[in-house]
Amino acid sequence: xxxxxxxxxxxxxxxxxxxxxxxxxxxxxxxxxxxxxxxxxxxxxxxxxxxxxxxxxxxxxxxxxxxxxxxxxxxxxxxxxxxxxxxxxxxxxxxxxxxxxxxxxxxxxxxxxxxxxxxxxxxxxxxxxxxxxxxxxxxxxxxxxxxxxxxxxxxxxxxxxxxxxxxxxxxxxxxxxxxxxxxxxxxxxxxxxxxxxxxxxxxxxxxxxxxxxxxxxxxxxxxxxxxxxxxxxxxxxxxxxxxxxxxxxxxxxxxxxxxxxxxxxxxxxxxxxxxxxxxxxxxxxxxxxxxxxxxxxxxxxxxxxxxxxxxxxxxxxxxxxxxxxxxxxxxxxxxxxxxxxxxxxxxxxxxxx
Amino acid sequence: xxxxxxxxxxxxxxxxxxxxxxxxxxxxxxxxxxxxxxxxxxxxxxxxxxxxxxxxxxxxxxxxxxxxxxxxxxxxxxxxxxxxxxxxxxxxxxxxxxxxxxxxxxxxxxxxxxxxxxxxxxxxxxxxxxxxxxxxxxxxxxxxxxxxxxxxxxxxxxxxxxxxxxxxxxxxxxxxxxxxxxxxxxxxxxxxxxxxxxxxxxxxxxxxxxxxxxxxxxxxxxxxxxxxxxxxxxxxxxxxxxxxxxxx
Amino acid sequence: xxxxxxxxxxxxxxxxxxxxxxxxxxxxxxxxxxxxxxxxxxxxxxxxxxxxxxxxxxxxxxxxxxxxxxxxx
Numbered sequence: 003x004x005x006x007x008x009x010x011x012x013x014x015x016x017x018x019x020x021x022x023x024x025x026x027x028x029x030x031x032x033x034x035x036x037x038x039x040x041x042x043x044x045x046x047x048x049x050x051x052x053x054x055x056x057x058x059x060x061x062x063x064x065x066x067x068x069x070x071x072x073x074x075x076x077x078x079x080x081x082x083x084x085x086x087x088x089x090x091x092x093x094x095x096x097x098x099x100x101x102x103x104x105x106x107x108x109x110x111x112x113x114x115x116x117x118x119x120x121x122x123x124x125x126x127x128x129x130x131x132x133x134x135x136x137x138x139x140x141x142x143x144x145x146x147x148x149x150x151x152x153x154x155x156x157x158x159x160x161x162x163x164x165x166x167x168x169x170x171x172x173x174x175x176x177x178x179x180x181x182x183x184x185x186x187x188x189x190x191x192x193x194x195x196x197x198x199x200x201x202x203x204x205x206x207x208x209x210x211x212x213x214x215x216x217x218x219x220x221x222x223x224x225x226x227x228x229x230x231x232x233x234x235x236x237x238x239x240x241x242x243x244x245x246x247x248x249x250x251x252x253x254x255x256x257x258x259x260x261x262x263x264x265x266x267x268x269x270x271x272x273x274x275x276x277x278x279x280x281x282x283x284x285x286x287x288x289x290x291x292x293x294x295x296x297x298x299x300x301x302x303x304x305x306x307x308x309x310x311x312x313x314x315x316x317x318x319x320x321x322x323x324x325x326x327x328x329x330x331x332x333x334x335x336x337x338x339x340x341x342x343x344x345x346x347x348x349x350x351x352x353x354x355x
Numbered sequence: 356x357x358x359x360x361x362x363x364x365x366x367x368x369x370x371x372x373x374x375x376x377x378x379x380x381x382x383x384x385x386x387x388x389x390x391x392x393x394x395x396x397x398x399x400x401x402x403x404x405x406x407x408x409x410x411x412x413x414x415x416x417x418x419x420x421x422x423x424x425x426x427x428x429x430x431x432x433x434x435x436x437x438x439x440x441x442x443x444x445x446x447x448x449x450x451x452x453x454x455x456x457x458x459x460x461x462x463x464x465x466x467x468x469x470x471x472x473x474x475x476x477x478x479x480x481x482x483x484x485x486x487x488x489x490x491x492x493x494x495x496x497x498x499x500x501x502x503x504x505x506x507x508x509x510x511x512x513x514x515x516x517x518x519x520x521x522x523x524x525x526x527x528x529x530x531x532x533x534x535x536x537x538x539x540x541x542x543x544x545x546x547x548x549x550x551x552x553x554x555x556x557x558x559x560x561x562x563x564x565x566x567x568x569x570x571x572x573x574x575x576x577x578x579x580x581x582x583x584x585x586x587x588x589x590x591x592x593x594x595x596x597x598x599x600x601x602x603x
Numbered sequence: 604x605x606x607x608x609x610x611x612x613x614x615x616x617x618x619x620x621x622x623x624x625x626x627x628x629x630x631x632x633x634x635x636x637x638x639x640x641x642x643x644x645x646x647x648x649x650x651x652x653x654x655x656x657x658x659x660x661x662x663x664x665x666x667x668x669x670x671x672x673x674x675x676x
Binding site: 212 | 396397398409415416418419420423436466
């Protein structure tokens with residue numbers, strides 16, 4: 003298969019169409035505008051429907067309606083717009099509807115900046131909206147992985163009847179890399195007999211709902227949802243590891259930050275340092291075993307994020323006090339350089355090799 | 356001997372939770388009867404958002420989606436775009452449609468989305484215990500306007516039908532009331548016409564139904580019907596504000 | 604022309620005693636039975652003088668609870 007050079011945001015659109023998504027509801031916000039723009043050009047040609055909604059709030063509710071009616075559907079936004087979608091996402095999780103939500107993160111809080119950041123980790127992995135729910139959160143580090151995770155995201159959404167968030171940032175949305183589109187499905191997907199398509203006079207009405215006025219009923223529903231999240235934790239952890247057994251120090255980072263970390267590792271290795279890497283690809287469920295398996299002689303774990311420190315909480319929980327943990331981050335849309343990471347590693351190791 | 360009135364199969368057998376004399380019961384019935392008469396019940400998908408009628412999914416005998424407060428028009432857009440050949444309707448109250456949901460309802464009219472909205476206007480937030488709504492009348496007492504709604508600080512009540520009728524994509528806009536049998540019959544006619552506009556693919560249709568809330572108005576159901584006639588109809592005039600022209 | 608005559612049945616346990624049917628009957632034959640309570644705890648509506656019913660269907664039209672069925676004789 004020939005590869006095509008594509009901008010991340012546009013590749014998201016192409017991947018969704020390749021995965022059979024025929025409905026997109028979105029709204030303009032930097033740095034992901036190419037996603038709705040691509041969908042507005044290409045989706046109808048593929049027999050689909052594109053609607054630019056009046057707000058991110060309206061868009062996520064259109065996703066709810068379309069998903070509840072049995073369709074493969076996607077929306078995209080960036081951090082402030084994703085914040086607006088939280089009510090809708092909570093409803094989607096509560097009603098157990100499948101969909102793909104793409105977040106190209108930017109600086110925050112509030113209106114923030116338009117440069118890349120990783121400040122939505124908490125929002126994505128802790129729920130974000132009200133109530134006890136989680137969603138699958140996948141973090142690609144290059145445009146090919148972005149394409150693969152978007153395509154698989156639709157299958158995972160249908161399989162678990164859950165929203166799936168693809169957590170990118172402005173860099174991966176804007177950069178261009180060669181990609182190919184592989185669409186074989188790994189999951190046996192059940193028929194959506196719960197969808198609202200009209201009873202046809204042949205069955206009782208289907209109801210898409212997250213309201214349970216009896217507390218006992220809602221508790222049972224929550225227990226059911228928790229079992230689903232347990233299944234996700236059993237089956238959907240994804241991680242890339244490098245040299246975590248006998249490194250002096252292990253770096254951990256996700257998304258585009260992990261590429262900067264890899265550059266720092268090459269520089270450090272040239273100077274004789276042994277540095278490993280844990281790159282979570284699924285942020286929920288978090289690949290905690292990778293941290294539990296870090297070699298006994300590793301002196302430190304350094305978490306690097308484009309935030310004030312969000313994933314580091316999960317790193318600490320996974321390490322459970324076993325190894326000293328450190329943090330290096332930039333906020334506001336600033337991107338760390340490999341040199342800054344090299345310096346931090348040297349500072350932690352105190353010149354020891 | 357012929358039955359001239361019996362329960363419609365557009366409603367389930369579940370007795371409603373609505374208060375005695377609540378006009379939701381009447382309006383549900385009109386909507387259900389209209390769907391049966393037009394032969395669309397088996398093909399219908401309804402959206403019930405937050406409000407007393409959030410439980411409408413237990414009463415309408417068709418596929419239903421429950422929506423967040425104010426968002427039913429967006430949800431219905433998603434449904435109708437996926438299933439353009441299904442009959443899609445939303446059933447919304449005034450706290451929902453005329454407050455938190457104004458962006459959504461304006462934009463479905465603006466885009467001319469081809470579904471139908473039933474807008475139940477009883478000038479108050481019923482489900483949450485009687486707070487002032489954007490549609491509450493000047494001087495009307497509610498739990499958040501305990502001294503009577505004051506125009507100087509809260510503005511005048513909002514007339515949604517007149518406003519929506521100015522939008523080109525709104526193909527059918529009519530305001531009716533259900534306070535007397537005669538008005539109920541006219542309301543039924545308007546609902547049928549509105550639903551036909553959807554079936555003919557002409558654009559967005561809305562019927563605003565002036566309704567009562569005896570419990571939160573603090574009066575009996577019979578007094579509430581009179582209050583509607585004497586106070587609401589003068590401010591919210593009944594009639595058709597928009598309907599499609601003749602088919603060529 | 605002979606006046607229409609009707610037979611009205613009330614599914615009493617659905618009635619919430621709201622009284623709307625009482626006020627819309629043109630021949631004033633509907634009343635709430637204040638002597639007893641239905642299963643819901645309301646005074647149920649009913650008709651004593653069924654022979655006066657003209658099958659106008661006003662009562663069923665205004666009833667919010669599908670209590671009433673009307674037959675025309």
